[in-house]
Amino acid sequence: MKPSIAAFALLCIIYFSPAIAAPQPWHALTPMQQQALAPMVPQWAGLSEEQQRSLLSVASHYPDLSPEEKQRFLSRLSAWSKLTPEQRQAAREKYRAFSQIPGDKQEQVRQIVKEEQAKKAP
Amino acid sequence: MNIEPRLPHNRKSPNIDSTDIAPEQIAGLLTRSAEQLDRKTVEALRRARHVALNRQTVRAQAFTLDGRHGVHWQLPHTPRQWAATALLLAVIAGSTGYWQHLRRHEMMTHLDVAILTDDMPLEVFIDHISE
Structure with a gap:
């Protein structure tokens, strides 16, 4: 039964390791991670390990983005990180609901939002 | 004879x-x-x-799957067999939980990236932004 116990212990370590890991210092990040999370430099050290892990997961997709998407990503990251977990979850639910409506309806909504933004712009 | x-x-x-x-x-x-x-x-x-x-x-009954007359479970008899069964169930439950956790995290990350890069402004999906 010893191999089973060892396997179980390994599983527990793998499962609980994210919860017991310590926050990472900024200098420990890779150049790519630092580039993707550049707007977070001032707050980075004060973030919890969970927040850091969440941002690092998001940052791992950064190299695959187009230049325009990268620009949006960097401009929104700071505001996004300041939201409460509940606000982020609500935003995800809204985005999920929005992405499930038919394409033509989505386009209509996007057009209306652009027009509204254009009106608000000075 | x-x-x-x-x-x-x-x-x-x-x-x-x-x-x-x-x-x-x-x-x-x-x-x-x-x-x-x-x-x-x-x-x-x-x-x-x-x-x-x-x-x-x-011979004492062993904890086996008997496939000769259709599959049927035999309950474990000894404490060792119970312990092995409990360990097996714990490993299965742990693996399933871990896999679900990974999947949930992956889905969440995917949504976060989509929100952060979509051409729709962030405010559309968030009720109140502190900044």
Whole structure:
């Protein structure tokens, strides 16, 4: 039964390791991670390990983005990180609901939002 | 001790091909032969049977899946088997939980990236932004 116990212990370590890991210092990040999370430099050290892990997961997709998407990503990251977990979850639910409506309806909504933004712009 | 069946006169000899005789006939012949044994032989056979039964070891039931007569579970019997079963269930539950956690996290990350890069402004999906 010893191999089973060892396997179980390994599983527990793998499962609980994210919860017991310590926050990472900024200098420990890779150049790519630092580039993707550049707007977070001032707050980075004060973030919890969970927040850091969440941002690092998001940052791992950064190299695959187009230049325009990268620009949006960097401009929104700071505001996004300041939201409460509940606000982020609500935003995800809204985005999920929005992405499930038919394409033509989505386009209509996007057009209306652009027009509204254009009106608000000075 | 002659236990050769004594066949009726109108039957074939015992040297005939056994496939020619139906199983019921064989059983009948054996019964008739047994009835013709003398008391001493019957007693010797009874004792031999008794000794053979006493020597037979009854093995403890093992925790196995018996596939010969359809799959059916046998409950574990010893504490060791219970412990192994509990450990197996814990490993399965842990693996499932971990896999679900990874999947949830992956989905969440995917949504976060989509929100952060979509051409729709962030405010559309968030009720109140502190900044």
